[in-house]
Amino acid sequence: xxxxxxxxxxxxxxxxxxxxxxxxxxxxxxxxxxxxxxxxxxxxxxxxxxxxxxxxxxxxxxxxxxxxxxxxxxxxxxxxxxxxxxxxxxxxxxxxxxxxxxxxxxxxxxxxxxxxxxxxxxxxxxxxxxxxxxxxxxxxxxxxxxxxxxxxxxxxxxxxxxxxxxxxxxxxxxxxxxxxxxxxxxxxxxxxxxxxxxxxxxxxxxxxxxxxxxxxxxxxxxxxxxxxxxxxxxxxxxxxxxxxxxxxxxxxxxxxxxxxxxxxxxxxxxxxxxxxxxxxxxxxxxxxxxxxxxxxxxxxxxxxxxxxxxxxxxxxxxxxxxxxxxxxxxxxxxxxxxxxxxxxxxxxxxxxxxxxxxxxxxxxxxxxxxxxxxxxxxxxxxxxxxxxxxxxxxxxxxxxxx
Amino acid sequence: xxxxxxxxxxxxxxxxxxxxxxxxxxxxxxxxxxxxxxxxxxxxxxxxxxxxxxxxxxxxxxxxxxxxxxxxxxxxxxxxxxxxxxxxxxxxxxxxxxxxxxxxxxxxxxxxxxxxxxxxxxxxxxxxxxxxxxxxxxxxxxxxxxxxxxxxxxxxxxxxxxxxxxxxxxxxxxxxxxxxxxxxxxxxxxxxxxxxxxxxxxxxxxxxxxxxxxxxxxxxxxxxxxxxxxxxxxxxxxxxxxxxxxxxxxxxxxxxxxxxxxxxxxxxxxxxxxxxxxxxxxxxxxxxxxxxxxxxxxxxxxxxxxxxxxxxxxxxxxxxxxxxxxxxxxxxxxxxxxxxxxxxxxxxxxxxxxxxxxxxxxxxxxxxxxxxxxxxxxxxxxxxxxxxxxxxxxxxxxxxxx
Numbered sequence: 001x002x003x004x005x006x007x008x009x010x011x012x013x014x015x016x017x018x019x020x021x022x023x024x025x026x027x028x029x030x031x032x033x034x035x036x037x038x039x040x041x042x043x044x045x046x047x048x049x050x051x052x053x054x055x056x057x058x059x060x061x062x063x064x065x066x067x068x069x070x071x072x073x074x075x076x077x078x079x080x081x082x083x084x085x086x087x088x089x090x091x092x093x094x095x096x097x098x099x100x101x102x103x104x105x106x107x108x109x110x111x112x113x114x115x116x117x118x119x120x121x122x123x124x125x126x127x128x129x130x131x132x133x134x135x136x137x138x139x140x141x142x143x144x145x146x147x148x149x150x151x152x153x154x155x156x157x158x159x160x161x162x163x164x165x166x167x168x169x170x171x172x173x174x175x176x177x178x179x180x181x182x183x184x185x186x187x188x189x190x191x192x193x194x195x196x197x198x199x200x201x202x203x204x205x206x207x208x209x210x211x212x213x214x215x216x217x218x219x220x221x222x223x224x225x226x227x228x229x230x231x232x233x234x235x236x237x238x239x240x241x242x243x244x245x246x247x248x249x250x251x252x253x254x255x256x257x258x259x260x261x262x263x264x265x266x267x268x269x270x271x272x273x274x275x276x277x278x279x280x281x282x283x284x285x286x287x288x289x290x291x292x293x294x295x296x297x298x299x300x301x302x303x304x305x306x307x308x309x310x311x312x313x314x315x316x317x318x319x320x321x322x323x324x325x326x327x328x329x330x331x332x333x334x335x336x337x338x339x340x341x342x343x344x345x346x347x348x349x350x351x352x353x354x355x356x357x358x359x360x361x362x363x364x365x366x367x368x369x370x371x372x373x374x375x376x377x378x379x380x381x382x383x384x385x386x387x388x389x390x391x392x393x394x395x396x397x398x399x400x401x402x
Numbered sequence: 403x404x405x406x407x408x409x410x411x412x413x414x415x416x417x418x419x420x421x422x423x424x425x426x427x428x429x430x431x432x433x434x435x436x437x438x439x440x441x442x443x444x445x446x447x448x449x450x451x452x453x454x455x456x457x458x459x460x461x462x463x464x465x466x467x468x469x470x471x472x473x474x475x476x477x478x479x480x481x482x483x484x485x486x487x488x489x490x491x492x493x494x495x496x497x498x499x500x501x502x503x504x505x506x507x508x509x510x511x512x513x514x515x516x517x518x519x520x521x522x523x524x525x526x527x528x529x530x531x532x533x534x535x536x537x538x539x540x541x542x543x544x545x546x547x548x549x550x551x552x553x554x555x556x557x558x559x560x561x562x563x564x565x566x567x568x569x570x571x572x573x574x575x576x577x578x579x580x581x582x583x584x585x586x587x588x589x590x591x592x593x594x595x596x597x598x599x600x601x602x603x604x605x606x607x608x609x610x611x612x613x614x615x616x617x618x619x620x621x622x623x624x625x626x627x628x629x630x631x632x633x634x635x636x637x638x639x640x641x642x643x644x645x646x647x648x649x650x651x652x653x654x655x656x657x658x659x660x661x662x663x664x665x666x667x668x669x670x671x672x673x674x675x676x677x678x679x680x681x682x683x684x685x686x687x688x689x690x691x692x693x694x695x696x697x698x699x700x701x702x703x704x705x706x707x708x709x710x711x712x713x714x715x716x717x718x719x720x721x722x723x724x725x726x727x728x729x730x731x732x733x734x735x736x737x738x739x740x741x742x743x744x745x746x747x748x749x750x751x752x753x754x755x756x757x758x759x760x761x762x763x764x765x766x767x768x769x770x771x772x773x774x775x776x777x778x779x780x781x782x783x784x785x786x787x788x789x790x791x792x793x794x795x796x797x798x799x800x801x802x803x804x
Binding site: 017042101106144225 | 409411423441444449450475477493494498540542546630678680711729733744747763
């Protein structure tokens with residue numbers, strides 16, 4: 001019996017990254033990395049495999065039981081594919097807290113897994129920048145983290161009309177709204193229809209003094225310093241953030257486009273991070289920024305770059321040229337930092353050029369007997385179709401100027 | 403009852419990457435990426451989650467059943483954490499073969515998972531460069547792939563005394579050694595004690611004409627071209643490589659150090675790649691190179707670089723300076739491409755410098771009232787302890803020259 005033909009589809013809710021997709025992914029993750037490094041953050045990472053118990057304490061039961069990939073390994077260990085990075089960083093910091101030179105500025109761009117129905121902006125696997133500052137109690141830390149979030153958005157080419165930074169203080173929120181039901185409602189606000197929210201709100205509104213709450217001192221101070229640094233924030237008394245672990249200033253970056261009006265990402269202060277490990281607290285502020293939502297945001301605004309492969313030159317052997325000489329030209333270009341693919345097909349020259357163009361390689365360089373003896377090569381810019389005769393030095397130079 | 407204290411250890415057989423570890427990991431993966439891009443390879447990737455059926459056809463049953471992480475998801479799908487990248491790339495290429503412009507040069511540096519007892523050089527999760535050239539039948543492709551492997555080793559600083567490239571032809575091997583038992587024995591050769599191998603060898607040696615087999619034409623041709631390109635190879639008639647899918651030239655890079663005498667990595671030709679998907683064959687040559695074995699190799703020879711954080715400047719506020727002015731200096735430096743961490747502690751200046759030094763940050767720049775009004779800042783090189791007074795422009799310049 002002939003075996004069933006295998007599917008070429010990826011597993012449900014995850015993505016294949018063909019070179020064009022990978023290019024965009026590298027762009028998005030590259031911008032994140034560049035900006036956090038500008039702010040003095042250093043990279044760490046860990047395995048996606050974690051002991052399941054890491055998620056049982058702090059995260060809500062619903063998340064561990066229904067929204068994670070958890071399985072038992074052959075050594076009877078319960079293993080979870082990390083659904084978020086915070087428990088991992090808490091574990092790593094608790095494990096070496098006495099050796100680490102606080103304050104720490106750490107970042108990572110891990111892939112994280114959620115077992116849920118795939119939908120726009122929510123896949124089963126996504127990448128998420130995590131940037132955290134540990135060991136600073138004062139609001140300077142909150143200011144830095146929010147500045148950093150804004151700087152990344154700007155580096156992506158977004159401007160003030162595109163997004164809004166909403167800010168609140170979890171502490172005063174707890175103080176004012178002792179009602180758990182209310183906090184839960186506020187947290188679901190952006191996922192609800194307006195009328196459903198108002199209805200639910202009315203039901204519990206008699207417990208509340210007023211909609212228009214004044215920002216507390218911390219929110220005002222943070223906003224004022226940020227304003228001086230050119231970062232606008234909006235006080236959002238109904239902003240809660242889902243996770244239980246926030247303890248102070250929280251923020252969310254919202255997409256202002258009416259077609260995509262939703263939270264892009266957010267973060268805040270979570271000073272009780274090490275509680276799980278029976279360790280005394282370490283002050284912490286940070287945020288997580290997912291690749292999928294950011295990609296949607298950039299796509300909507302035409303802010304994603306056009307595909308350019310890392311390959312810069314397609315080297316085309318002409319007629320019966322000696323292959324060793326062609327490979328020597330490739331070597332010389334590579335030594336000068338040029339990324340070169342050598343044509344190994346037996347196609348006609350015209351088809352070789354088409355192939356380079358299909359791969360979006362910007363330059364074709366032709367190598368025949370005459371070129372090898374003169375050291376001057378015919379080069380074709382595949383975008384402008386202009387041709388030049390250049391030495392290896394000159395090719396390297398003009399490729400770098402691109 | 404007080405809950406049990408959570409462990410701060412990572413899951414068994416996987417690694418945490420603290421910034422110093424991540425730096426080395428970025429170095430290793432960065433060298434791989436740089437060199438493959440020089441050869442015109444473009445990056446792709448995919449999720450670690452794959453349907454388990456992808457591994458049932460081609461890979462030996464032992465690997466799927468006992469050596470992979472396979473579990474059933476809540477939709478009754480059998481899911482495997484990819485143990486290698488080749489089935490994934492086969493799936494991706496089969497899925498788009500009619501749109502893709504062959505030949506393709508593709509690479510990826512995925513993490514892959516094996517469920518086995520952790521030991522030196524074999525962890526449950528490791529990263530593995532996969533570089534593959536699809537669509538070229540001729541030996542130029544084999545030559546390129548082996549050149550690429552050698553170029554990566556050289557870029558790591560290894561020289562010819564450090565490693566040896568062994569080469570064989572699976573096709574002539576099959577032709578000559580029809581005995582399956584013998585092939586299996588040869589494949590296990592490097593994992594066996596010399597005396598055990600000889601004993602097993604003797605048992606089946608009467609089936610064999612002679613130990614000293616001549617290389618076939620393909621091996622000779624490939625070796626000759628490589629020799630001209632400065633890449634030495636050694637014909638290894640007993641080299642087999644474990645996977646069933648190889649169909650032509652195979653190679654392995656061996657560590658020549660007596661303390662670490664073993665295969666570092668390898669690859670070869672596998673033209674039947676798409677068989678699983680009922681597709682007509684596509685010629686393919688490639689190799690996989692793991693991070694753990696390479697790291698051991700480099701460590702043994704002192705070829706790993708010393709830790710340098712991405713952070714270049716530690717900005718130290720002095721006395722009662724206005725924080726907004728300090729943040730402005732940070733912004734100006736960042737605009738010029740300098741990675742700056744701002745000190746937010748209330749430590750004494752001496753302790754702030756110590757902190758920068760503990761974080762291996764090379765420069766401290768001091769910002770007080772006087773500096774802000776003059777625009778000239780005292781800078782301390784934390785390695786040489788020399789001090790200079792520099793403008794923002796000059797700081798940016800001297801940091802870049804580092």
